[in-house]
Amino acid sequence: MATAVIATIGEDRPGLVNELSELVVRLNLNIEDSRMAVLAGEFAVLMSVAGEDALLDELEQQLTALCADSGLAHLFRRSTQRAAEDTLACQARVTAMDHPGIVNRIAGFFSSRGINIRELNTETEHAAHTGTPIFNLTLTVELPAHTNAATLASAFEAFCDEHGLDGTLRSD
Template identity: 45%
Template sequence: MSTHKTFLVISALGRDHPGLVNDLSRTILEQGCNIEDSRMTVLGGEFAAILLVEGKWNTLAKVENALPELERSLGLTITSKRTGERERNTDKVPYAVDVIAMDHPGIVNNLAGFFAERQINIEDLATNTYAAAHTGTPMFAVHMTVGIPASTHIATLREEFMDYCDGLNLDAVLEPLKS
């Protein structure tokens, strides 16, 4: 008996209004599928979602067939793509990276470049801006999860990362991911 799961990745983007998550999740549930993982947020005035939907091949087909009507009724742009299970890479160690700095262009690109040069995969990334307490200074925060090759000397990497961030005036933390 196969335990191979089948998935559908759905992305949705459109003007934000109440009820979007309810309608989107209800449609998936009514077709006999389950949301296994998701990210949903409002960016500017736009609702943005990316969902990993799990189901049998035929129930995923029902979701795919329901998407055009859902797109029309909710005023969203929806795309989808079939995918398989994620390969678990046992030679990668998950680490959390948190960076805070005064907001300025290029922070994400600089961080991505640091990790890309070292063949370290960014597996999850979220950013946000906010006003600093008391001063109102525009601040920028980055939280990411990276997969560090097990062969990497962590103390050396941490030292290189901290020096790199100090050079860019970024406050940073690199620590093992806590479950």
């Protein structure tokens, strides 16, 4: 069984998910994992599709044609599963008044410690009474086996305090 990761983006409209998933099903392939969201009016799709090599080749060709007809941009990349590592998953949550650089600072904190970010989601909302833009971030990191989760959580909270962020890090 082979796997490919597909990314598509285009103007949001009804039926996009149906068109993409129909193409996959018609080729007898399986969507194993996906993320889909409207961001600034554009519909973005990430999906992992599994099946026979020849069918994935056909998917790549048909996806190119579909995207050309639909005005979508896309990427198609063959993938291999990473070997399982001895890691501990932890979730971080950060809230702050919105300003540039928050994602970069958080990513830098983990990167400087050799910690992989597995998933990251952000959104901005407005405070109910003041209308102030509030930034919310949630992420999942993979701690190497030798990392002390409690020590890292304390360091992360201190880092957040230092940068005017309200942040926590918890293990599963």
